[in-house]
Amino acid sequence: MGNAGSTPRLTARQAGLVACRRCGQVHLISDRICKRCGGALVSRDPLSNQRVWAWLAAGMIAYVPANIYPILLTSTLVDNQENTILGGVIDLVHHQSYFVAFIVFFASIVIPISKFMAIAYLVLATNGRIRGDSHRRHRLYDVVEFIGRWSMIDVFVVAILSALVQLDAVATINPGVAAVSFALSVVFTMRAAQCIDPRLIWDADRMPA
Amino acid sequence: MTMQPLPPLDDLVACPQCDTLHHAGTPGAAERARCVTCGTILVTTRPAAISQIVVLALTATILMVAAISFPFLELDAAGKHSATSVVGAIAAFSHSLSVPMALAVAAFIVVLPVMRLLAILWALGPLAFGGKPLRSARPMFALAEMLRPWSMAEIFIIGVAVALVKVAGLATLTLGPAFWAFVALVLVTILNDTLMCRYSIWEMLDQHRA
Numbered sequence: 001m002g003n004a005g006s007t008p009r010l011t012a013r014q015a016g017l018v019a020c021r022r023c024g025q026v027h028l029i030s031d032r033i034c035k036r037c038g039g040a041l042v043s044r045d046p047l048s049n050q051r052v053w054a055w056l057a058a059g060m061i062a063y064v065p066a067n068i069y070p071i072l073l074t075s076t077l078v079d080n081q082e083n084t085i086l087g088g089v090i091d092l093v094h095h096q097s098y099f100v101a102f103i104v105f106f107a108s109i110v111i112p113i114s115k116f117m118a119i120a121y122l123v124l125a126t127n128g129r130i131r132g133d134s135h136r137r138h139r140l141y142d143v144v145e146f147i148g149r150w151s152m153i154d155v156f157v158v159a160i161l162s163a164l165v166q167l168d169a170v171a172t173i174n175p176g177v178a179a180v181s182f183a184l185s186v187v188f189t190m191r192a193a194q195c196i197d198p199r200l201i202w203d204a205d206r207m208p209a
Numbered sequence: 210m211t212m213q214p215l216p217p218l219d220d221l222v223a224c225p226q227c228d229t230l231h232h233a234g235t236p237g238a239a240e241r242a243r244c245v246t247c248g249t250i251l252v253t254t255r256p257a258a259i260s261q262i263v264v265l266a267l268t269a270t271i272l273m274v275a276a277i278s279f280p281f282l283e284l285d286a287a288g289k290h291s292a293t294s295v296v297g298a299i300a301a302f303s304h305s306l307s308v309p310m311a312l313a314v315a316a317f318i319v320v321l322p323v324m325r326l327l328a329i330l331w332a333l334g335p336l337a338f339g340g341k342p343l344r345s346a347r348p349m350f351a352l353a354e355m356l357r358p359w360s361m362a363e364i365f366i367i368g369v370a371v372a373l374v375k376v377a378g379l380a381t382l383t384l385g386p387a388f389w390a391f392v393a394l395v396l397v398t399i400l401n402d403t404l405m406c407r408y409s410i411w412e413m414l415d416q417h418r419a
Binding site for chain 2 (some may be wrong): 026198
């Protein structure tokens with residue numbers, strides 16, 4: 001398999017073609033529906049950035065209550081406890097489970113926040129005003145796409161704990177409001193990442209300076 | 210830029226990530242064709258892979274049944290015993306807080322993965338046995354591709370591990386058979402996703418179209 005053009009490398013758009021992003025079939029740029037898989041053909045989606053901003057905003061808004069309200073309600077014989085996400089991490093550190101504390105901290109705080117920033121950066125970079133290395137941006141995009149789902153860990157932990165720890169008076173664990181808003185935040189941010197058109201990342205570099 | 214005459218459109222493949230055009234070729238056994246600009250894997254063709262994919266999807270479906278029905282964690286504390294299955298974990302959300310949450314967890318760890326496996330079997334099953342694909346094979350494979358980021362069984366497994374550590378001080382925990390079924394399921398799914406070359410599968414579905 002070789003490149004279809006000589007240097008500089010030719011893109012489908014420059015050649016007057018459009019490729020289906022689902023199955024790879026190449027069409028004339030005037031075609032609208034992929035003949036192979038029936039998917040919609042868009043050479044560059046001008047609305048994709050707006051969509052990304054909308055989902056990203058929704059994700060960030062949902063992330064606020066996810067951190068303010070308790071995610072876990074624990075009641076034992078002696079006391080009732082309400083844990084926020086950060087509170088849960090601190091608890092784990094007190095119990096010397098540093099590794100798990102690190103996983104939870106990473107999955108529910110570091111990843112969501114850096115994802116918000118990364119998505120915003122990638123969209124801002126597509127208009128060419130921020131110069132940079134497309135390869136590095138593309139790697140960032142890959143990482144954001146790959147890692148997004150892993151933030152769901154905390155939601156599943158809450159689900160498992162509240163299913164398991166139902167020992168009447170001795171100890172019960174129930175999910176708090178934050179579990180719902182955190183799950184929503186993760187889903188919205190995943191949508192935001194999926195709405196990014198990665199071809200725009202590369203186009204920014206191909207534009208004349 | 211000087212335009213060269215382009216080969217027929219069916220001989221071209223454009224990188225889905227960066228739009229660079231390539232000549233579609235068939236890489237040799239266990240080879241991968243990568244995009245020259247961004248390095249995205251374009252084609253990893255292996256004709257035998259179809260039957261492997263179908264067999265693995267079948268395996269995963271059977272494991273899923275085991276993973277759902279057996280208890281995956283058992284807990285003993287202060288003389289009390291509690292065991293939960295995946296269904297139990299889902300039900301935990303339904304009585305207290307919100308039914309939407311229960312539905313979402315159910316969707317991510319059971320419904321969507323099962324739908325995805327069935328869609329793969331529907332789309333590729335007949336091909337694996339040398340037959341013609343069913344009429345709705347292409348929308349079914351598109352569905353399987355769309356569901357890929359939303360089936361989160363492997364994340365659930367890590368969640369179980371974290372939950373284990375959290376409760377460890379409070380009670381004695383035992384891993385049930387379903388946990389191991391889930392682990393096997395995750396491994397099979399990962400293997401399946403690596404084997405799958407989207408481009409070749411679409412091409413194959415296209416060729417066999419009635």
